[in-house]
Amino acid sequence: MNLKSTLFTFLLVTILFGCKQENTFSDYKYSDKPEVIKCDGLNSKLYSEALYSFEDDIFKFYQQKQANTTLVQAYSQFIRSAVYSSRYKLEEIPSKHTLDVFEALKNESDLWDAENTESHLNYNGTAINCIANNINDGNLKTTFNALLSSNSLSPKLFGAPLVSKYRNALSDKYLALYIALEYYSELFDIDLSKVTLNKPQQKVDFNKVPKTP
Numbered sequence: 573m574n575l576k577s578t579l580f581t582f583l584l585v586t587i588l589f590g591c592k593q594e595n596t597f598s599d600y601k602y603s604d605k606p607e608v609i610k611c612d613g614l615n616s617k618l619y620s621e622a623l624y625s626f627e628d629d630i631f632k633f634y635q636q637k638q639a640n641t642t643l644v645q646a647y648s649q650f651i652r653s654a655v656y657s658s659r660y661k662l663e664e665i666p667s668k669h670t671l672d673v674f675e676a677l678k679n680e681s682d683l684w685d686a687e688n689t690e691s692h693l694n695y696n697g698t699a700i701n702c703i704a705n706n707i708n709d710g711n712l713k714t715t716f717n718a719l720l721s722s723n724s725l726s727p728k729l730f731g732a733p734l735v736s737k738y739r740n741a742l743s744d745k746y747l748a749l750y751i752a753l754e755y756y757s758e759l760f761d762i763d764l765s766k767v768t769l770n771k772p773q774q775k776v777d778f779n780k781v782p783k784t785p
Contacts, residue, residue: 597676601625601669608745611702618676619699619749625670626752633665648738651751655731662758663766671767674759683753690726692757699753706746712737716750727754 600617602624609619627643634646641649666674677683685694693700704720707713715733719725734751741748 597621597673597679599669599672609702609749611698611706613698614702615680618673618680622673622677622756623745623749623752625667625673626755627748629665629667629670629755632667644739644742647741647748647751651731651734651738654754655728655735662755662762664768666759666767668769670756671759671764674756677756684757690728691754692760693753695720695723695725699749703746703750707750708744708747709737709740712740712747 597618600621602621605620605624607616607620609623610616627646630646630650631641631643634641634649680699682697683694683699684692685697686692688695700720704713704717707716712733716725716730719729730750741751
């Protein structure tokens with residue numbers, strides 16, 4: 573086990589034994605938005621909040637780089653950067669609210685797996701099972717479940733087919749949740765004190781779904 577895995581294992585054990593299992597998060601910034609994630613055994617309100625906060629993060633981040641960037645364009649750039657770019661700097665993206673949501677997600681013990689060498693997510697947990705059962709696109713769903721059943725699921729392997737189907741994330745919020753959870757998973761690996769918290773105030777329209785050409 574390498575140092576990175578060892579540190580994460582220690583952190584996860586600390587979280588599980590040092591925190592209450594009941595999630596007491598109450599700072600719902602997007603409470604006026606619908607709970608787009610609904611599965612038995614899942615804190616739908618928290619996971620929906622996590623998704624909205626993630627989408628707001630990437631929208632604002634790519635708006636800084638290019639004015640008039642839309643959410644669908646932000647998804648495209650984010651997925652491509654995460655899959656292909658060695659210059660991907662996660663520290664520049666999260667907002668203070670996302671870091672607060674991340675702290676709440678840490679209490680979701682079924683969400684994390686210290687033994688997962690591809691991601692810190694528990695690919696056998698309730699959240700991933702929810703996603704696997706609800707992805708809309710038939711081909712993506714087949715690929716996701718095939719990778720899952722063969723213990724081959726990883727951000728890179730599933731990210732490759734996502735590159736050409738990034739638009740789906742706007743209408744398929746279970747697919748979007750997977751992307752968001754991998755984003756939150758990566759926060760374990762960065763120095764959160766170095767996160768740039770001064771973000772622009774553009775507001776994203778979460779209900780706007782672009783037309784498919």
